[in-house]
Amino acid sequence: xxxxxxxxxxxxxxxxxxxxxxxxxxxxxxxxxxxxxxxxxxxxxxxxxxxxxxxxxxxxxxxxxxxxxxxxxxxxxxxxxxxxxxxxxxxxxxxxxxxxxxxxxxxxxxxxxxxxxxxxxxxxxxxxxxxxxxxxxxxxxxxxxxxxxxxxxxxxxxxxxxxxxxxxxxxxxxxxxxxxxxxxxxxxxxxxxxxxxxxxxxxxxxxxxxxxxxxxxxxxxxxxxxxxxxxxxxxxx
Numbered sequence: 032x033x034x035x036x037x038x039x040x041x042x043x044x045x046x047x048x049x050x051x052x053x054x055x056x057x058x059x060x061x062x063x064x065x066x067x068x069x070x071x072x073x074x075x076x077x078x079x080x081x082x083x084x085x086x087x088x089x090x091x092x093x094x095x096x097x098x099x100x101x102x103x104x105x106x107x108x109x110x111x112x113x114x115x116x117x118x119x120x121x122x123x124x125x126x127x128x129x130x131x132x133x134x135x136x137x138x139x140x141x142x143x144x145x146x147x148x149x150x151x152x153x154x155x156x157x158x159x160x161x162x163x164x165x166x167x168x169x170x171x172x173x174x175x176x177x178x179x180x181x182x183x184x185x186x187x188x189x190x191x192x193x194x195x196x197x198x199x200x201x202x203x204x205x206x207x208x209x210x211x212x213x214x215x216x217x218x219x220x221x222x223x224x225x226x227x228x229x230x231x232x233x234x235x236x237x238x239x240x241x242x243x244x245x246x247x248x249x250x251x252x253x254x255x256x257x258x259x260x261x262x263x264x265x266x267x268x
Contacts, residue, residue, distance in 0.1 A: 032246060032267040034246070035077045035246050037248050038081070043096050044058050044063065045060035045061075046058050047251050051199050067104035078106040079225075080109065082110065082111070086135075091114075102127060108129050109156060111134055114133055115140070133147065138168050141185070144157070160197045160199055161212075196216060196225070198229060208238070213239060225244070227248040232257070236249075240267055
């Protein structure tokens with residue numbers, strides 16, 4: 032299993048939200064490139080980047096800092112947040128990003144998702160953000176009427192390889208990963224599953240590893256010092 036330490040970007044800074052609430056934002060670093068370099072020094076080989084402003088506006092608002100992170104840290108990078116057209120996909124891939132994550136667009140515009148998959152294959156991932164069993168969109172500000180099981184089935188049928196699944200109720204809450212959810216998903220679907228939201232201990236990392244998950248995103252627990260990144264990478268292996 033791979034560990035994806037996360038940098039959520041807002042106004043060029045590394046921040047964290049509590050349960051996706053933009054009014055509950057904490058700034059952890061004003062120099063996110065240095066944060067990414069620290070990830071690399073700790074042994075991480077992957078990084079998860081989110082443009083929180085882009086998630087609202089549908090445009091790449093933090094492209095400059097994302098490009099700098101990709102160029103200087105040398106990590107396998109995946110980026111999400113407001114990627115809703117082919118132009119934005121191409122902008123990120125041309126900036127050196129390895130994989131882009133479609134969230135709202137994958138729900139609202141399945142034709143775009145299909146076209147992106149046909150053009151870029153495994154470089155397209157889908158972010159599935161769950162709130163009370165339903166898929167949430169637009170930076171978690173809206174809940175669709177789509178149940179998780181129905182959407183996962185659609186994604187598998189389309190040939191999506193990688194899915195980042197976030198339990199919004201756990202995100203930034205330091206309450207542990209929703210292990211039951213990830214166990215069920217990993218047993219039901221054959222896609223590469225990355226757990227996101229609530230990973231807050233080495234025990235979480237070990238449990239997700241033992242389920243055979245592809246990856247786990249480490250966010251607030253890293254910034255609070257609750258989980259040592261170097262140890263998490265070693266446990267995940």
